[in-house]
Amino acid sequence: MERFYADGYELIENQILIKIKNFKKDGAQIGPGLRNIVKVFEIDGEKFNFKSFKQHNVVNRHVYKYYRKSKAKRSFEYAQMLLNKGFHTPEPIAYVENFDFWGLTSSYYISRQLEECPTLMDVIVNHSFPEREQIIRDYANLMFNLHEQGIEFLDNAPGNFMIKNENGVNRFYMVDLNRMSFHEMDLDKRLKNFARLTSDQEVMRIISDEYAKLSKSTPEYCYNKINQAINGMVRKRKIKKILKFYKFFLPKR
Structure with a gap:
């Protein structure tokens, strides 16, 4: 497993990992989840957005382990970049990647949940x-x-x-x-x-x-x-x- 947290959010690492472990059965799902699954979890009275990316085929699993950044890692890094340049995106909290011998098995991007607002x-x-x-x-x-x-x-x-x-x-x-x-x-x-x-x-x-x-x-x-x-x-x-x-x-x- 590889994970990275924004400054200060290492303090809730265990709670984040527990939410990921129970991701399939817990949390409030947003949208139909036809491709990626997005759920909202509460930690210490605050709401966080967990995005689980669709499982890749065998070839892409290998690619995302050795040659290319995962979608979760890119989401986290791009969010930080946008904020640093003065743009807006929900606050990036962490990304978590799971691997086996062959490649990437699952990945999650965690951000702060925005209050309900129009798109x-x-x-x-x-x-x-x-x-x-x-x-x-x-x-x-x-x-x-x-x-x-x-x-x-x-x-x-x-x-x-x-x-x-x-x-x-x-x-x-x-x-x-x-x-x-x-x-x-x-x-x-x-x-x-x-x-x-x-x-x-x-x-x-x-x-x-x-x-x-x-x-x-x-x-x-x-x-x-x-x-x-x-x-x-x-x-x-x-x-x-x-x-x-x-x-x-x-x-x-």
Whole structure:
């Protein structure tokens, strides 16, 4: 087993390990858990978020032991990096990895549980959401600032941004952090980063307008590039579904 704790949280190590040992039967689950399982546990009167990552196949188990950081470790390190750069994410507490001779068997990322708050998805789908346009513009500002610092948030989906209004300012807390890329990006690459966001034309127009102001481009150019990226993502998903459909009917060998 390998584990690492943020400063000060070594004091609750035993309690964290007990929660992980009883992870399957205890805790309050968030979401359906179709891929990864997220549960909330209480320790000393405080709530913590435990994310258990999906078990890997034999090859990837070996890769994550010897050649690549686990998703739990990346989540922890990226969270610390984001906080150090002035961005927001639930406070990282620890990560825990379990291994056998061949490779990684399980991994957990532990963070502080945020109080219930809306996500960017709630804002996008609810056209009467208070200050909806301003929140969407604030999100575009966030993405521009990430891009300026060479951070590409690959899981840029609306459900991965939790919104808290603090002293009149909308703060976006990013979650699901294990997939990020770090490099300089030209404008086309930046706009392609919005591919997973939404096909809502109004939202795309607002983002395009705001990002154009920040990047000294035009709203039309930004909108066209974002739209191309989203349409490309939709096509990929359709092709993937079709391939899965035909694979189901192929004879088993």
